């Protein structure tokens with residue numbers, strides 16, 4: 392254990408996790424140890440644990456709250472309440488904005504290339520023909536993580552795709568319909584930004600390997616391996632991060648890109664809540680995150696005791 396554990400004045404950091412996160416998050420122990428080595432008093436805390444005094448912490452770093460999508464209102468209420476008594480990273484309004492993939496519309500409006508997406512609201516108009524004939528599509532909910540309730544359909548499976556949209560609507564959820572980007576077969580890219588600058592990237596294999604199948608037990612990042620992004624990919628990812636609303640840039644961000652038919656990178660997902668950061672493959676990324684947290688946490692701790 393590092394020196395910071397109980398040093399007076401050391402910034403106190405909650406690294407926020409969950410039941411599923413604590414069991415599976417490979418970044419979590421690295422981050423806690425890295426922060427302690429840097430002299431901060433860091434501990435892992437479950438977001439939904441009872442009787443946590445969040446005001447004990449100078450900073451709460453959301454890390455692996457991997458059960459939030461099924462408990463969204465509870466989670467957003469926690470984020471708002473926590474942000475009132477400590478510094479929450481990323482900030483609560485950013486968490487709220489990023490919890491629903493309708494943020495893709497905001498990115499598109501700011502000129503960021505995104506996967507072309509039709510959002511089907513639970514109460515809104517909708518016809519099976521809207522799926523578009525003759526092309527493979529992906530159907531997924533606008534609030535989700537880990538490819539839950541997500542599937543792709545071949546042109547011969549449009550009735551199944553329509554049933555999937557109907558099911559989401561009947562559950563009161565907004566459905567998304569996108570073209571299936573076949574070039575994910577060459578890998579999706581995930582570009583990690585820490586403290587506002589690009590840190591590292593990975594490439595991973597496609598998830599929706601079988602058409603017409605919803606599988607909620609998928610491996611989220613099959614075959615993840617270090618990757619050097621192209622200039623075009625970096626430019627799109629930077630534009631996505633720059634489009635995040637709010638006065639300050641996100642402390643951490645992951646931009647997931649795929650290539651469209653013309654091999655141009657498009658944003659599939661911008662992860663600002665609890666992304667895997669692949670720090671085990673990227674020790675310098677861990678150093679960057681620790682430096683960013685230390686800077687933010689010490690600013691708060693210093694301010695509080697001055």
Ligand SMILES: Nc1ncnc2c1ncn2[C@@H]1O[C@H](COP(=O)(O)OP(=O)(O)O)[C@@H](O)[C@H]1O
Nearest residue numbers: 529535536537538539569570571572597598660
């Ligand atoms: N339009 C698409 N084309 C190809 N693959 C997709 C598409 N949308 C989703 N996928 C696959 O499903 C996975 C999960 O979808 P994603 O949009 O990242 O949502 P989440 O990770 O929040 O569940 C992606 O990593 C990708 O493998």
Ligand SMILES: [Mg+2]
Nearest residue numbers: 537538647660
């Ligand atoms: Mg994803």
